[in-house]
Amino acid sequence: METKQNLLVLLGPTAVGKTPISIDIAKKLNGEIISADSMQIYKYMDIGTAKVTTEEMDNIPHYMLDIVYPDEEFTVADFKKESENYIKDINKRGNLPIIAGGTGLYLNSIVYELKFTKVASNEDLRQKYNNLAKTHGNQYIHDILSTIDPISSERINPNDRKRIIRAIEIFYETGKPMSYYNKDFRKETNKYNLAMIGLTMDRAKLYSRINERVDIMINDGLIQEVNMLMDMGYNKKLVSMQGIGYKEIASYLEKEIELDEAIEMLKRNTRKYAKRQLTWFRRDNRIKWIDVNQFDSTNAISEYIIDYITKVYKK
Numbered sequence: 001m002e003t004k005q006n007l008l009v010l011l012g013p014t015a016v017g018k019t020p021i022s023i024d025i026a027k028k029l030n031g032e033i034i035s036a037d038s039m040q041i042y043k044y045m046d047i048g049t050a051k052v053t054t055e056e057m058d059n060i061p062h063y064m065l066d067i068v069y070p071d072e073e074f075t076v077a078d079f080k081k082e083s084e085n086y087i088k089d090i091n092k093r094g095n096l097p098i099i100a101g102g103t104g105l106y107l108n109s110i111v112y113e114l115k116f117t118k119v120a121s122n123e124d125l126r127q128k129y130n131n132l133a134k135t136h137g138n139q140y141i142h143d144i145l146s147t148i149d150p151i152s153s154e155r156i157n158p159n160d161r162k163r164i165i166r167a168i169e170i171f172y173e174t175g176k177p178m179s180y181y182n183k184d185f186r187k188e189t190n191k192y193n194l195a196m197i198g199l200t201m202d203r204a205k206l207y208s209r210i211n212e213r214v215d216i217m218i219n220d221g222l223i224q225e226v227n228m229l230m231d232m233g234y235n236k237k238l239v240s241m242q243g244i245g246y247k248e249i250a251s252y253l254e255k256e257i258e259l260d261e262a263i264e265m266l267k268r269n270t271r272k273y274a275k276r277q278l279t280w281f282r283r284d285n286r287i288k289w290i291d292v293n294q295f296d297s298t299n300a301i302s303e304y305i306i307d308y309i310t311k312v313y314k315k
Helices: 018-029 076-092 106-110 123-136 138-148 150-155 161-174 203-220 224-230 247-251 261-281 300-315
Strands: 005-011 030-035 096-101 190-202 287-291
Touching: 005 018, 005 300, 018 030, 018 076, 018 287, 030 106, 030 138, 076 096, 076 123, 076 247, 076 300, 096 106, 096 138, 106 161, 106 261, 123 161, 123 287, 138 150, 138 161, 190 300, 203 224, 203 261, 224 247, 247 261, 287 300
Parallel strands: 005 096, 005 190, 030 096, 190 287
Antiparallel strands: none
């Protein structure tokens, strides 16, 4: 019987403080960090994604950052495959893999037995639906998907043209909706000695931190970052540019809204996202929740987590 691999998952809403805590734990346990953030995979998108800096990394290896260009496709299946390879390699070296992030579907791809269909691509069909989207808009093909696979249509953003077309393609190539292949969506994996830690804090304090972080992003050059991306030809219809922080500032730069309005929208959308993240994570009863406000330092939080996971790995 194959020995189970150790794995620590550190999750929580945006702005709760996952980055410094994950790095502190990694320093104390010979850890290596795998980012589970669907925006931090993109090159050039640093400020708006709150991407960890080289200085903050403090020589701790980080993976799944800056791996694709903003106009390239990267799927949950890609994340799962690459991350599982890292988990295996890190364990082989006798170190602890730490998955840290807040993208629910990325995390679920590791801690649940999600099945990703191997259906081959159909270029003619892809071209057909790409043309329909160009002519009528992404919402048009999203509506088509909702008639043949309502479950997948709920999970896929109406602006995510590539995933919409892939879901339609799977239906026409196999006769079954993509959701059929993910029907064991919440079957827990048994591959790892798994410790799942959820960071949380008082809602009002979290929202205050989010508002403050947005102000810091603006001061650090978020407007210039978005402007640079648009100058490079990355238009706001891209999935990457629909990310929170990018779509609001892009609308300001295209003179659709005023800057004050863009910043307020960005704060509001981030707060709503944090609320959705918490709702998503609360479904998993394997998560050990920690209120970071109950501790007086990052060190105290990481020591508490280390004590908890040591017991998990001894079982």
